[in-house]
Amino acid sequence: MSTPILILGASGSGKSTSMRTLDSKKTFMINVCRKELPFKSSRSMYTEINNESNKNGNMLSTDDYDSIKKAVKYVDQKRPEITTMVIDDSQYLIVNEFMKKHSTQGKGNDVFNLYNNIADNFWNLLWDSKMMRQNLFIVFLHHCETTEFGIIKAKTIGKMLDEKIDIPGMFTIVLYAKREGNKNYFFTQNDGTSPAKTPDGMFLEDKISNDLQLVINSINQYYKGDEK
Numbered sequence: 209m210s211t212p213i214l215i216l217g218a219s220g221s222g223k224s225t226s227m228r229t230l231d232s233k234k235t236f237m238i239n240v241c242r243k244e245l246p247f248k249s250s251r252s253m254y255t256e257i258n259n260e261s262n263k264n265g266n267m268l269s270t271d272d273y274d275s276i277k278k279a280v281k282y283v284d285q286k287r288p289e290i291t292t293m294v295i296d297d298s299q300y301l302i303v304n305e306f307m308k309k310h311s312t313q314g315k316g317n318d319v320f321n322l323y324n325n326i327a328d329n330f331w332n333l334l335w336d337s338k339m340m341r342q343n344l345f346i347v348f349l350h351h352c353e354t355t356e357f358g359i360i361k362a363k364t365i366g367k368m369l370d371e372k373i374d375i376p377g378m379f380t381i382v383l384y385a386k387r388e389g390n391k392n393y394f395f396t397q398n399d400g401t402s403p404a405k406t407p408d409g410m411f412l413e414d415k416i417s418n419d420l421q422l423v424i425n426s427i428n429q430y431y432k433g434d435e436k
Contacts (some may be wrong), residue, residue: 210324210342210346211345211381211431212338212346212379212384213336213345213346213348213382214350214379214382215350215380215385216345216350216353216360216376216382216383216403217351219428221392222387223418224243224246224296224297225418226420227245227247227296228247229419229421229422230253230424232266234289235266236267236279236409237295238267238279239267240293240296240300241297241305250349255267255293255358256268256280266290271300271305272330276359277302277333279324279347280336283340283344290344291343291344292420295345295347295349297349297351298366299350299364301329301330302326302364303330304423305325306322318432322367323369326365326374327369327373331372331373335378347420348379351363352403359401360401360402360403363372380407381406382404384403392418393415393417394416395414395415407430409430
């Protein structure tokens with residue numbers, strides 16, 4: 209069983225930047241928005257996979273669920289050197305599907321079915337992410353929003369989808385990314401407003417550096433006594 213991780217945060221809170229500490233030779237990225245990564249040398253660290261010209265690439269730019277599922281399966285079975293997969297930004301899988309299809313739908317049941325399909329597709333991806341090899345981490349970088357009651361939640365496209373799927377509820381490890389001053393941090397525990405949660409004793413502090421390799425090392429040490 210693989211280890212899925214959810215990192216929630218607003219734009220500019222350091223979610224993508226946290227990848228800077230990962231060993232790119234052991235990392236595969238799904239670039240949902242086809243965006244530049246916000247850290248030095250990222251173009252040389254992550255190159256687009258291509259069966260013709262770059263079979264050993266470590267990035268796939270797509271928002272197509274079938275392509276993503278094939279990539280996850282490919283990494284799981286054919287790329288044993290890869291120990292971390294990152295899906296950035298996963299909320300756009302939801303948004304993009306809605307934007308591409310909503311104008312072609314009718315009303316009533318058609319709209320209901322669209323929301324059902326969007327929820328089903330995202331739920332299936334989250335569920336499948338748990339079923340890969342044991343030493344594979346699959347990290348979902350996902351935007352968040354604040355409700356009228358001041359509660360921070362995973363961003364979707366409205367109450368109809370929220371009623372069908374509780375995204376943080378499908379994860380054991382949820383970190384909340386936040387910028388304070390000129391530094392970015394991950395929060396590891398719920399302070400009453402954020403959905404952050406981690407197993408008891410996994411992290412010694414409630415606020416840590418936005419260092420994704422540090423997170424993975426801590427998880428390995430917690431579960432397996434492995435510091436590497």
